[in-house]
Amino acid sequence: MQPIRQLGQIRTNNRAIDANTLEMILSKMKTISVSVSMKFKKKEAEITSSWRNTKKHLCWTMKKKSSMLQRNISNLTQARSEAIQLAQDEKGTKPITFFSKQIVTLRTTINNTLDDFKR
Numbered sequence: 001m002q003p004i005r006q007l008g009q010i011r012t013n014n015r016a017i018d019a020n021t022l023e024m025i026l027s028k029m030k031t032i033s034v035s036v037s038m039k040f041k042k043k044e045a046e047i048t049s050s051w052r053n054t055k056k057h058l059c060w061t062m063k064k065k066s067s068m069l070q071r072n073i074s075n076l077t078q079a080r081s082e083a084i085q086l087a088q089d090e091k092g093t094k095p096i097t098f099f100s101k102q103i104v105t106l107r108t109t110i111n112n113t114l115d116d117f118k119r
Contacts, residue, residue, distance in 0.1 A: 006050040007114045013043040013050070014076070014107055021080045021103065025087040025095045044077065054117070062117055069113045076106040 020036045020043070027036070051073070055066055079102045086095040 003054045004118055006054045007117055009050045010047050010054075011111055011114055013047045014110060017043045017047075017080065018103060018107060021083060022099060024084050025099060040080075047073065065113060065116060069110065069117075072106060072110050072113065076103065076110060079103050079106055 017040055020040045024036050024040075051070070079098070083095050083099045083103060086098055
């Protein structure tokens with residue numbers, strides 16, 4: 001896959017994982033959570049693979065930004081886990097507030113960085 005397409009795939013997979021995270025937050029049924037969790041892990045693996053392949057094609061100046069992107073992706077993964085844990089602990093509206101403030105902000109930052117790679 002070409003690097004530009006892989007960057008787009010990272011963005012697509014991040015949105016899919018966010019949708020899965022929100023579904024898990026809103027769902028009270030364990031069976032849905034297990035099913036969504038499997039989708040979640042598959043998309044995370046695809047992101048890792050796409051990023052690994054994209055890094056091979058980066059010029060020196062973009063490699064500096066790549067460490068920031070990797071850190072933000074790691075932070076996003078952690079934030080998703082925290083939101084799901086808040087939901088499982090039945091913390092009322094905290095998971096939704098956390099999702100809208102933390103996860104959306106991190107995803108926006110990641111998407112802006114991905115746009116920088118396309119230029």
